[in-house]
Amino acid sequence: MTPENTTFEKLRLGVNIDHVATVRNARGEHYPDPVRAALLAVEAGADGITAHLREDRRHIRDADIAALKRDLTVPLNFEMAATDEMVAIALATRPHAACLVPEKRAERTTEGGLDIVGGRAHLAPRITALAEAGIRVSLFVEPEPAIMEAAAALGAPVVELHTGSYCEAAVAGDDGRIAHELARITRAAQHGAGLGLEIHAGHGLTVDSVGPVAALPQIRELNIGHALIADAIFVGLAQAVRDMRAAMDRARRP
Numbered sequence: 285m286t287p288e289n290t291t292f293e294k295l296r297l298g299v300n301i302d303h304v305a306t307v308r309n310a311r312g313e314h315y316p317d318p319v320r321a322a323l324l325a326v327e328a329g330a331d332g333i334t335a336h337l338r339e340d341r342r343h344i345r346d347a348d349i350a351a352l353k354r355d356l357t358v359p360l361n362f363e364m365a366a367t368d369e370m371v372a373i374a375l376a377t378r379p380h381a382a383c384l385v386p387e388k389r390a391e392r393t394t395e396g397g398l399d400i401v402g403g404r405a406h407l408a409p410r411i412t413a414l415a416e417a418g419i420r421v422s423l424f425v426e427p428e429p430a431i432m433e434a435a436a437a438l439g440a441p442v443v444e445l446h447t448g449s450y451c452e453a454a455v456a457g458d459d460g461r462i463a464h465e466l467a468r469i470t471r472a473a474q475h476g477a478g479l480g481l482e483i484h485a486g487h488g489l490t491v492d493s494v495g496p497v498a499a500l501p502q503i504r505e506l507n508i509g510h511a512l513i514a515d516a517i518f519v520g521l522a523q524a525v526r527d528m529r530a531a532m533d534r535a536r537r538p
């Protein structure tokens with residue numbers, strides 16, 4: 285497909301506010317408030333808010349999810365492990381979307397995508413329960429065509445491609461690995477979109493690395509958190525969101 289006949293639909297920015305809660309929890313205080321940060325991010329141009337309620341509650345807590353659901357006027361993307369506890373919270377909260385992610389208690393951050401082939405029997409009933417409640421389900425996965433096939437077979441309408449390996453290569457300045465990882469993301473996005481999946485992406489993206497991913501026309505939403513909260517220390521959260529939005533829009537221009 286040439287740039288002339290490629291459709292560049294609006295690329296949504298979901299701002300992940302987990303690490304506002306990380307700072308709050310570091311002192312056991314009630315500030316900074318993740319909901320206040322979410323509302324500020326929306327004012328600055330976020331199309332949605334993402335929050336990951338980890339099983340160990342290391343950052344976002346149950347009360348944050350309830351408050352976000354109460355106060356937000358944009359979609360809430362609830363990141364969760366595929367456990368009965370988290371499904372029950374999602375069913376009680378009814379966020380716009382639930383993104384199923386793999387979770388290991390000892391990991392520093394989400395290390396890889398869901399094992400949707402080996403985990404099919406575990407995932408299928410949970411996807412069904414969420415979908416029947418009207419919650420749009422996405423699966424956080426490695427960018428591989430075979431995984432797109434498995435996601436489509438599971439009936440999930442959305443996948444979020446894990447961009448962590450690409451971002452690690454970008455930080456290392458390793459051009460060969462950057463090209464390899466971008467090619468993986470591109471192939472997966474094309475294949476997944478061809479199967480009718482809505483394609484999202486995220487993890488580790490920064491204002492410097494977001495461009496080549498934002499440029500992929502199949503990608504409809506990026507979820508970005510850590511780098512935005514880090515940039516906010518220097519330029520403020522509203523400016524960090526505006527800078528990210530601008531970097532995405534520049535890359536999206538055909």
Ligand SMILES: CC(=O)[C@@H](O)[C@H](O)COP(=O)(O)O
Nearest residue numbers: 302336363385392393394487
């Ligand atoms: C699923 C994903 O990539 C991120 O939302 C990440 O898992 C957030 O979790 P941490 O903020 O704990 O790294």
Ligand SMILES: NCC(=O)COP(=O)(O)O
Nearest residue numbers: 300486487488507509510
């Ligand atoms: N799903 C990815 C996400 O929400 C944000 O990840 P990160 O930018 O905090 O690494």
